[in-house]
Amino acid sequence: MPQGKPAGLPCVHLTESYTCAIFGDSRRPTVCATFRPEIAFCGVSRDDALQRIQQLDLISHPEYRDD
Ligand code: SF4
Numbered sequence: 138m139p140q141g142k143p144a145g146l147p148c149v150h151l152t153e154s155y156t157c158a159i160f161g162d163s164r165r166p167t168v169c170a171t172f173r174p175e176i177a178f179c180g181v182s183r184d185d186a187l188q189r190i191q192q193l194d195l196i197s198h199p200e201y202r203d204d
Pocket of ligand 1: 148149150151152156157158159160165166169
């Protein structure tokens with residue numbers, strides 16, 4: 138996604154079975170290849186992770202930032 142992934146939308150490389158279609162491919166972004174799951178971001182379930190991502194999207198939105 139050359140222009141970045143808009144908040145609230147899934148990555149274009151995410152398959153219907155929630156796997157990465159370019160896993161192991163050199164086109165896979167470094168941020169994805171180096172990310173290690175942790176409770177702070179992923180929670181304990183898919184629903185938990187989606188809620189946390191939604192909160193991160195919201196608090197990082199330019200309209201909500203002070204800097
Ligand atoms: S690992 Fe990265 S490229 Fe693959 S589906 Fe997830 S966000 Fe997209």
